[in-house]
Amino acid sequence: PYDVLVVGGGPAGASSAIYASRKGIRTGIVAERFGGQVLDTLSIENFVSVKATEGPKLAQALEEHVKEYNIDVMDLQRAKRLEKKDLVEIELENGAVLKSKTVIISTGARWRNINVPGEHELKNKGVAYCPHCDGPLYEGKDVAVIGGGNSGIEAAIDLAGIVKHVTVVEFAPEIKADQVLQNRLYSLPNVTVITNAATKEITGTDNVNGLTYTDRDTGEEHHIELQGVFVQIGLVPNTEWLEGTLERSKMGEIIVDKHGATSIPGVFAAGDCTDSAYNQIIISMGSGATAALGAFDYLIRN
Numbered sequence: 001p002y003d004v005l006v007v008g009g010g011p012a013g014a015s016s017a018i019y020a021s022r023k024g025i026r027t028g029i030v031a032e033r034f035g036g037q038v039l040d041t042l043s044i045e046n047f048v049s050v051k052a053t054e055g056p057k058l059a060q061a062l063e064e065h066v067k068e069y070n071i072d073v074m075d076l077q078r079a080k081r082l083e084k085k086d087l088v089e090i091e092l093e094n095g096a097v098l099k100s101k102t103v104i105i106s107t108g109a110r111w112r113n114i115n116v117p118g119e120h121e122l123k124n125k126g127v128a129y130c131p132h133c134d135g136p137l138y139e140g141k142d143v144a145v146i147g148g149g150n151s152g153i154e155a156a157i158d159l160a161g162i163v164k165h166v167t168v169v170e171f172a173p174e175i176k177a178d179q180v181l182q183n184r185l186y187s188l189p190n191v192t193v194i195t196n197a198a199t200k201e202i203t204g205t206d207n208v209n210g211l212t213y214t215d216r217d218t219g220e221e222h223h224i225e226l227q228g229v230f231v232q233i234g235l236v237p238n239t240e241w242l243e244g245t246l247e248r249s250k251m252g253e254i255i256v257d258k259h260g261a262t263s264i265p266g267v268f269a270a271g272d273c274t275d276s277a278y279n280q281i282i283i284s285m286g287s288g289a290t291a292a293l294g295a296f297d298y299l300i301r302n
């Protein structure tokens with residue numbers, strides 16, 4: 001069996017595997033798609049100490065760093081079941097069962113898509129999901145934020161300080177974000193809020209040039225001209241496969257303590273699949289290191 005088996009090959013998983021392997025213990029990493037969300041990212045300018053890089057480049061660097069160590073890399077494999085016996089068992093979709101003394105889950109998350117025409121086609125060409133990451137690319141431009149929950153309104157407030165104008169597009173008749181956030185939002189001069197609006201299409205050929213929505217009161221269609229659309233309708237952790245095993249929040253995030261430990265002894269978790277407050281590359285890597293050190297600590301005590 002492995003000493004540490006990491007499930008997930010994004011920044012959190014890569015960091016966990018490297019930290020574990022450096023303890024001289026038997027380490028494996030199984031990932032559906034090595035690199036994770038980083039593969040879908042264009043420019044990265046907030047990975048501290050690297051002024052600017054691109055997602056695929058960083059993903060390759062992650063893989064190269066992992067390959068410097070004696071780590072079993074099982075790419076293109078999806079885990080479908082976790083079971084705690086004497087050892088922790090991970091069953092893969094191909095039927096294989098991997099056994100390990102400890103497991104670190106780092107299966108990440110995915111942005112919830114709005115699934116309208118243009119969203120997929122214009123991803124990274126004006127359709128964005130992460131204001132911390134991509135906000136500065138829209139300096140001086142007009143953008144929309146789809147979604148009036150806490151993350152949408154936080155994004156709108158954040159973006160209003162950078163871009164020329166922000167239009168918030170909310171499906172429901174009212175904004176659902178916390179009152180303090182709404183107060184702050186309405187105090188800003190360059191924000192417009194449109195409620196009861198069903199986004200119909202994100203328009204543009206090479207780049208986003210606008211957004212079409214239907215007024216749900218009147219059924220009328222409207223088009224707004226803008227250069228960027230931030231979709232902020234939720235982040236979904238990739239933890240469905242753990243249903244009925246370890247403790248998760250009502251959002252499906254794995255609950256971890258300060259050592260990265262979950263509710264199952266010997267099972268740790270890191271990165272965007274956990275209940276961490278913020279989801280960023282640098283944060284995922286830090287929590288991956290924490291989980292690996294937590295797992296090592298567990299191994300020497302058990």
Ligand code: FAD
Binds near residue numbers: 011032037284
């Ligand atoms: P992920 O990167 O999501 O990796 C999860 C891994 O688990 C993948 O390898 C996946 O294939 C695998 N996996 C999932 N399910 C299974 C399963 N059942 N079995 C096996 N493997 C599985 N952050 C920044 O700091 N700066 C940025 O500029 C930035 N830009 C972004 C732009 C975009 C478009 C997106 C989507 C995100 C961006 N982020 C950015 C956020 C950042 O990418 C994430 O916070 C980070 O990648 C999370 O790392 P992770 O390892 O926790 O998860």
